[in-house]
Amino acid sequence: MSSMSEQDFWRVLTHIAENMKTDEETGKLGLELGIPQYDIEGSKVANRHGIVYEGTFNMLKKWSRLQHQETSLRILRQALERVRRIDLCESMDRGESTSSIPDVAAFAFAETESNELSNIKEKLGKLREDLKNYRKHDKTRPEVVRIGLYGVIGCGKSAFADSIKQAFTGTYEYCAGEMPMATQGTKIKQKIPITDRIHIMDDRGTRGLDVRLIREELIPQICGKRGVDNRKRITGGTVIHCPVFVCTFKPFGIRHLDVLEPFIQEFSRAVIDLYGRHMMVVVLHKEYLQQNGMLTDVKERFESGTGVPVDNFWIFENYTRNNHEHNDEKSIDFLKFLKRCVLVGEMNNDYIIQKSAEKQSPLDRLLTWYHTS
Ligand SMILES: Nc1nc2c(ncn2[C@@H]2O[C@H](COP(=O)(O)OP(=O)(O)OP(=O)(O)O)[C@@H](O)[C@H]2O)c(=O)[nH]1
Ligand SMILES: [Mg+2]
Structure with a gap:
């Protein structure tokens, strides 16, 4: 249609x-x-x-x-x-x-638009163009849609942010600073602007997957009520419109699901409480899954066990410092994911505006309306 x-x-x-x-x-x-x-x-x-x-x-x-x-x-x-x-x-x-x-x-x-193009180069070009023009002239939307990456230390968040950037620009840049072997990873939450209006916020990794972290640390960060720095001080935060949970099965294997499942269920529940819809989930090291015959298993178990809708669940092999040869199809997937995040971010933003307007006095509501429309 x-x-x-x-x-x-x-x-x-x-x-x-x-x-x-x-x-x-x-x-x-x-x-x-x-x-x-x-x-x-x-x-x-x-x-x-x-x-x-x-x-x-x-x-x-x-x-x-x-x-x-x-x-x-x-x-x-x-x-x-x-x-x-x-x-x-x-x-x-x-x-x-x-x-x-x-x-x-x-x-x-429209997410389907690029699918209608048969030529892979055209598809990639169209996605880049859409993202480049995203809300360029529309002042009714939030100035910037922020996509936040969360996950344990070393799961691949920074490499993922760099991968999206590479997919968008066509060139590898070491922006987010993926963690070289045997050194430390991201210390302070960092911003990776993809365009003026789409930013990825690459977070410091968490130590382990204790579910208490979700409501004590991650949700306050997503709400912009607390930031992160290397001395654990509370700093000025920024609201994250689209939270993304990032994980990997390397080197734990399929048994890692026993830890991931409850964490993702709880994180998604907390995000639903906040935004009325599920968060996005990304699994990295796709080649590891393929090489170990785990890809189908992981997909099926995620779909049945975590409750995260299929549209919100993605698996990628990152471009990395050591291996970032450009691949059109791979880049298309990264950009489709980015588009989906922007969509989710917009809807989450609308949800918050509507909720806060419902709580306000008639005069406040009128003012909110003026500021948001
Ligand atoms: N082969 C492969 N390596 C990856 C992939 N994603 C990340 N890596 C590697 O995994 C290591 C950790 O990646 P980072 O991006 O620094 O991980 P991080 O989540 O940002 O780590 P923290 O900032 O400490 O939380 C790096 O050496 C990356 O090159 C992937 O999809 N495939
Ligand atoms: Mg990092």
């Missing part, structure tokens, strides 16, 4: 917003779409400043970000029918395709 382009979709929303005749009509449409009252009120106020329909447009845009790709167009059409503005559905039918509207992230960022 093909999807309406981002541009066409904005045209549909603009057309609807422009043609809402009164505040009352905007309010009714908002309610039909399940938009919170404070967003509706905020849109009415915003319509009185600057462009007259901008408030309604932003309200619809914000709503669309929380919808599922397959259903948003249908819901919009039904809502227009119920408020007796079926005439506005015409704008949807004039688009190139009317079968579905991509959700938030998928507008500029």
